[in-house]
Amino acid sequence: MARMKFLCDSDRCIECNACVTACKNEHEVPWGINRRRVVTINDGKPGERSISMACMHCTDAPCAAVCPVSCFYTTADAIVLHDKDLCIGCGYCFYACPFGAPQYPKVGNFGGRGKMDKCTYCAGGPQQDNSAVEYVQYGANRIAEGKLPLCAEMCSTKALLAGDGDIIAGIYKERVQRRGYGSGAWGWRTAYKQDLTV
Amino acid sequence: MIRHLPAALLALTLSAGAVQAQAPTPSPGRGTVSAEEMEMQRMLQGGRIEGRVSIPDARAASLIQPQGREWREFHNRTLAWVGGVAVLGILGLLLAFFGVKGRIPIPGGASGRTMTRFSLLERANHWMVATCFIILGLTGLNLTFGRHLLLPLLGPEAFTAASLWGKVAHNYLAFPFTLGITVMLLLWAKDNLPERRDIDWLKLGGGFFGKGHPVAGRFNAGQKMVFWITVLGGGLVAASGYVLIFPFTVTDIAGMQLAHMVHGIIAVLMIAAMLAHIYIGSVGMEGAFDAMGSGQVDYNWAKEHHGLWVEEEVEKARQTVLPPGARAAGGD
Ligand code: SF4
Ligand code: SF4
Numbered sequence: 001m002a003r004m005k006f007l008c009d010s011d012r013c014i015e016c017n018a019c020v021t022a023c024k025n026e027h028e029v030p031w032g033i034n035r036r037r038v039v040t041i042n043d044g045k046p047g048e049r050s051i052s053m054a055c056m057h058c059t060d061a062p063c064a065a066v067c068p069v070s071c072f073y074t075t076a077d078a079i080v081l082h083d084k085d086l087c088i089g090c091g092y093c094f095y096a097c098p099f100g101a102p103q104y105p106k107v108g109n110f111g112g113r114g115k116m117d118k119c120t121y122c123a124g125g126p127q128q129d130n131s132a133v134e135y136v137q138y139g140a141n142r143i144a145e146g147k148l149p150l151c152a153e154m155c156s157t158k159a160l161l162a163g164d165g166d167i168i169a170g171i172y173k174e175r176v177q178r179r180g181y182g183s184g185a186w187g188w189r190t191a192y193k194q195d196l197t198v
Numbered sequence: 199m200i201r202h203l204p205a206a207l208l209a210l211t212l213s214a215g216a217v218q219a220q221a222p223t224p225s226p227g228r229g230t231v232s233a234e235e236m237e238m239q240r241m242l243q244g245g246r247i248e249g250r251v252s253i254p255d256a257r258a259a260s261l262i263q264p265q266g267r268e269w270r271e272f273h274n275r276t277l278a279w280v281g282g283v284a285v286l287g288i289l290g291l292l293l294a295f296f297g298v299k300g301r302i303p304i305p306g307g308a309s310g311r312t313m314t315r316f317s318l319l320e321r322a323n324h325w326m327v328a329t330c331f332i333i334l335g336l337t338g339l340n341l342t343f344g345r346h347l348l349l350p351l352l353g354p355e356a357f358t359a360a361s362l363w364g365k366v367a368h369n370y371l372a373f374p375f376t377l378g379i380t381v382m383l384l385l386w387a388k389d390n391l392p393e394r395r396d397i398d399w400l401k402l403g404g405g406f407f408g409k410g411h412p413v414a415g416r417f418n419a420g421q422k423m424v425f426w427i428t429v430l431g432g433g434l435v436a437a438s439g440y441v442l443i444f445p446f447t448v449t450d451i452a453g454m455q456l457a458h459m460v461h462g463i464i465a466v467l468m469i470a471a472m473l474a475h476i477y478i479g480s481v482g483m484e485g486a487f488d489a490m491g492s493g494q495v496d497y498n499w500a501k502e503h504h505g506l507w508v509e510e511e512v513e514k515a516r517q518t519v520l521p522p523g524a525r526a527a528g529g530d
Contacts, residue, residue: 010231017252037258041249046229051249053261062270068341069358070349086358088365090341091445092273095455096266100258108445111369184233190241190262195234 002164012159019151027139055101056191063093281466327378337364
């Protein structure tokens with residue numbers, strides 16, 4: 001089984017936000033929630049980089065560790081998913097997540113956040129694969145169809161890579177070796193306790 | 199094939215050039231950034247990796263916040279341990295105390311004569327706060343311990359239903375709770391100011407451990423402690439709780455993590471303190487419950503525990519009954 005990961009090569013990302021748009025459209029993500037976003041650091045300064053970030057599907061995922069109702073589960077491909085029927089919208093996963101992935105459909109005053117929503121790695125949820133109920137709650141299930149996440153598929157510069165961690169790390173390393181520079185794999189140290197030094 | 203040849207040649211020469219130059223640098227002005235270094239540095243020194251986003255949600259500009267790890271550590275270990283040890287520890291101590299001392303009787307038995315200790319307002323307010331506190335405490339503990347204790351018993355659906363209602367109750371009962379402790383502060387603060395004799399009371403162990411019973415006014419040092427734990431602890435728990443039920447209104451994610459830590463730790467310590475308070479006000483001591491039950495306490499009980507207060511009350515009663523200048527004749 002593969003160990004699915006995301007890797008954003010920020011030396012290629014041009015902040016076009018196609019991944020963000022593709023995700024919103026593919027899953028009909030509600031207003032106010034962005035399962036994926038592009039953050040530009042050092043904006044307008046030397047060292048400016050744009051990084052496309054979503055749930056990293058962490059090893060020993062912090063969200064799952066703190067959830068008071070234990071509604072997370074990890075698939076055989078190491079994708080971290082959750083059950084919205086069990087979520088109580090407490091916000092704990094949001095405090096614990098290093099990447100700001102968990103989000104809520106409502107403002108949250110008086111504790112009424114609604115059910116947590118986050119990137120599913122295009123793998124849906126606990127419902128029947130590609131059923132209407134699954135789509136409404138979690139969006140499309142491309143993994144069940146043998147496809148990779150749409151954000152990475154859509155990426156015009158192939159900055160955003162999705163797939164088995166070893167394979168995408170290999171692609172990235174090769175790139176860095178060829179071009180001679182690379183900012184590294186954003187979030188890998190935090191999410192997978194792994195450095196991608198080339 | 200032929201069409202692609204020039205490009206292939208170009209790539210070849212470029213990569214040959216790259217090998218010769220050893221490490222071609224990115225175009226000048228792009229600077230160097232290392233994801234690993236930035237993550238490592240933030241993890242060790244605090245702070246977040248933040249930038250700019252083009253979507254309206256400004257919170258999305260936080261790229262990586264390694265502090266989530268500390269919060270997780272707090273929630274899963276520190277809070278669970280402190281809470282578990284505090285609550286079980288105090289229960290164990292109370293049980294042991296009950297085993298050794300049993301129920302503390304009224305010295306000389308009940309006299310049958312009573313005096314008013316708490317008015318209806320005081321009692322109603324106490325029980326409003328108490329009811330809120332018990333529900334707030336149980337629903338709060340559920341968020342830390344429920345998944346270990348209740349989830350296996352109830353199953354996921356029923357546990358989620360219970361936790362969801364618990365969360366709603368927790369959020370809304372915060373309001374009557376806060377109102378109640380404010381009223382407590384107004385009603386009782388003046389009788390709970392620390393005095394010199396509180397030190398003697400504490401030195402004598404409140405009469406629980408040593409011989410002889412220390413004198414006290416309306417509230418003894420132990421009750422004053424309960425009062426200030428309730429008012430100050432409750433105030434802090436309430437304030438930090440409001441920060442959490444209005445996310446991002448007052449502070450950012452770091453502030454909310456901190457608010458949760460303050461909220462959780464003070465709450466479990468308060469639960470432990472209140473268990474002792476509940477014990478002594480019910481099974482632990484004969485005659486104590488009446489104070490908050492009917493509001494009427496036995497005269498002998500009052501004399502033993504709140505002698506100075508009894509004297510004051512009796513003095514007040516004389517002032518109202520007798521015309522000024524009249525001489526008291528014996529009596530109390
Ligand atoms: S990125 Fe956040 S939501 Fe995703 S697995 Fe990690 S902790 Fe959970
Ligand atoms: S918001 Fe939902 S998924 Fe997140 S920790 Fe709370 S119950 Fe679990």
